Amino acid sequence: MSAYAALKDTSSIASIFHEAEDGEDTDIVRYELNSSDEEAEIPTIVDTNSIRASSAPKVSYKPSNSISHSRFIPSSENLIFGEDEVIIGLKVNEFVVLNGQCELNVQRGAVLMNNHHYMFAEPIYYKIFAPASQSLPVISSTQVLDRSIGIQDTMTPENSHLFNSDYKSVIVLRNFHTGAENIGEYYSPFKRLLYSKLIFDESDEIGDYEKLFFRYSFEIILRDRGFNALYLDRPWSATIERLGHSMNKQQLPKVIMIIGNKNSGKSTASKAILNTLLLRGDSPVSYLELDPGQPEFSYPYSLSLREITKPVFGMCLPSSSSCSIENTVEHYFGFSSPIHEPKQYIRIIKSLIKSYRKLHALKGNHLVINTPGWIRGYGKEILMEVTQIVNPDFLLLLTSSLDKDHPDNLEILQNLHYQNLDILPGIFNTSKYSPSQIRNFSKLLYFHQLEAEKFDFNGHILDSSPFRISYETVNSVETFTGVSSFTMLNFDVGKDFNYEDIVLMMDSTIVGVYLVDAEVHHTIKNYRHPSTLHNTLPLYLNSSQFVAIVGGNDSQGILYMGLSMIHSINRTLNYLNMYMPCQNSDKIKSLIEHGYTVYLVRGEGEIPSSEILNSTLLIKQISSQSAKSNIIPVPYPYVSFEKKSRIGGIWKIRRNVKRRAYQ
Known part of the structure; x- marks a missing residue:
């Protein structure tokens, strides 16, 4: 051969123009578990004694399972637009949904990020990179737990009128231009993936306050535009909080591993646990990325062990400042699923675990492990081997049934090695973008990076x-x-x-x-x-x-x-x-x-x-051909300019067409 x-x-090797990789049929409409639109109320979390714990005070608002926009009515008093930043005053029960890229600072009181991470006023800016391929961050007002821990309110001439009993929290959002906001101009299918004023079409009805955000790298979602926001409800928040307390920095480092089906929220849970530990002060924390299909903390098609030093809200950028480059270990796996090379997949995991024990564990770093969503059949065999290698202190299973004795859960957990088990309801939200599109997004970010958190999509x-x-x-x-x-x-x-x-x-x-x-x-x-x-x-x-x-x-x-x-x-x-x-x-x-x-x-x-075709040059050549009606002087690989007739030419395949004769 x-x-x-x-x-x-x-x-596993597809055409260079075939966007749907790995045999995924992106045109199939699927029913997802737990994706009901029912307006079920979610209980709020209770106060804890942790000073820097991620989940903290009780909040009184009870949003539904699906949050699509802010609970915030903008006015000239609570929304102050500056040259490079926006100040927001939040009253009791109010929250804002962020879209895009920004740096967040709490100027007064405290807030909850995603109804879980407790952040109080201090001179720290948190970077947020929130594309529409993921659930968007939610920032809500909350009460202060304990002012003796060092809360440092920052009153300025611009926000002084917000320091009264009407407002619970004051935050400032600052521009964070990485260059990635221009990706929609570079590749039109990603026009609405990352916020910029170009995401709006001429036919869109744009509100006055929405227009005011055109000068910034971010916006507040003020109406329902089809976005999903990230809200960690009580089962998630309470379990993550308890796991955070169990992973005491004074004890030997602990290993927590998250497993579950595809789209069950494994990455969300992994980052929530990671941020819980980092906000508590357990820095750095090690993160083992074992999902080669949609990795956030690895290069595309790679597996990695990274040392994380700062919280990651939204998506983790390539070469993010949150990661310690010096203590990163990474290997090229080459495929989007372990199924293509399972022995090599296990070999790389053994090497990464060896590196963790040699480089990270000796410093007391806890380890968070994110895994792929292939947990049945041969995927289960791989999972058994991985847990045998790691033997996690805590195994977190995301599933559609909370009953440990449910047949599906028993099948998944059989012969797995772990010390303690927690079961959480999976967040089965399907992204607007297919896995292959998300991989292309990661590739474009990787190849267009100039330096840490800087990208060039202008040319x-x-x-x-x-x-x-x-x-x-x-x-x-x-x-x-x-x-x-x-x-x-x-x-x-x-x-x-x-x-x-x-x-x-x-x-x-x-x-x-x-x-x-x-x-x-x-x-x-x-x-x-x-x-x-x-x-x-x-x-x-x-x-x-x-x-x-x-x-x-x-x-x-x-x-x-x-x-x-x-x-x-x-x-x-x-x-x-x-x-x-x-x-x-x-x-x-x-x-x-x-x-x-x-x-x-x-x-x-x-x-x-x-990346294969320079569309600007291509359009110029096509225009030149139309004007002169002659052959294009410059040949382009993979491109034909000959017109095809229907007969003997190229036909477009129609899928899932139900005709009466077939019924």
Whole structure:
């Protein structure tokens, strides 16, 4: 079988223009558990004795299970617009729903974030990155627990009129422009994903107060526009609070692991526990990201162990300032689900747990583990092995039934290893965006980052020069430096392997980049497959050999440098044109100078279609063709400008069409 045939035969490798990855049918309408629109009242939480505990005082308002907009009536008194910030005065029972990017500071009293995290007035700004792909943050007024803990109200000429008995809490929201707000102009399907004034169309009815937010990187949702807000009800809040108290900083570090089906709220629960510990003062806290499909704390298609030092509200950004870069351990897995390479998945987990015990646990860091939503069939077998490796102190199961003896729960928990168990009702909210779209969002953020929390979507990625790096061939000198070999996961060379297909395997793909030192390289290089018949091609290293020696290895001589897009291959001069974040390319250049060699490995990752074509140039060429009625002078890969007729041309497949004859 040729490599190209193998590509077509591998279910995990899809077309570069096929947005719905991993066999997901995004057009199917599903009924989700616990997704009823019934207006059920939620009991409020009770006071606790914790000073910095995430859940704190009792609040008197009782919003429904589904919150879509703020309970706040704006006026010239309670909403003050400044040059770069907005001051908000909240009365009893009032809350605001945030959309976009901002920095939050409590100026007077205290507030609850998401009805759980207790935050009081002090000179600290909390960064919030809230895209519409997730439930939006809710900030509500609440009573102060204890002023002796160091509450520092900040009265200014702008907010002094809010320091009276009518107002319970005063907050300020400050602009936090990362550049990600321009992603909708770069890729039109993400127009409404992150707040900017461009999310509104000319046909939209825009309120006067909504227009006032056009100058900011955020807005307050003042009416129902189809958003979901994050509200942790009593079962969640009480359980998370109790788990936080159980993970005492003075004791040995504890491990808590969250499991559940897809869309059950695992990431929400993981971040809520993480923020509970951080707001209490248990900094840093370790976070193990084991979900390669929709990771927040890892690069796309990667698994990671990170040390978190600041609370994460909303989505965690790539290279966020909340994460300690020095104590991060990450490995390229290559797929969006453990099903594609389960042995390698377990191998990486063992390596990450070893790193936690060696680097983090000795400092007293608690560990929070987020897991994928594949918990049945072979996914259950993987889960059993993971719990055997970790043996968590606390296992949190998110499910549709709170009865431990329910058949579904018994099936999930059977043969799992853990010390203590908690069961919570899952939050089965489905995002407006499909998993493949969320992955594309993560990829775009990754490849367009300039530095920590800064992104560039003003120009197309193809407007900049690629990173050029040489690759080794059979004719290379002994002292060669650059790309030593290429590997495609789950593919080993057979007798009928056509080396010409290596170009198809590499061209226009996303790859993981590893650097190995001279000692490790010496043990690997003899396993590579050279071909004297094709001396212009890169050398190939079998997947089995790469995984055994490099993938998941925590050796100091092996460094995972993140992802790169292979733009093109020059077989005449033997080099690759690649795109990656500039800070990554600078590190790679430096390490190559110090004797490291580059190894490239490919999984299922696709390049988002918006990165392949420069739409501006394309439109200019199309316009030029229409004006001159001649052939376009510049060829574009993957693009045809020939008009297709219906007969013998391209037909659009219609799905789920029910005709009378079929009934």
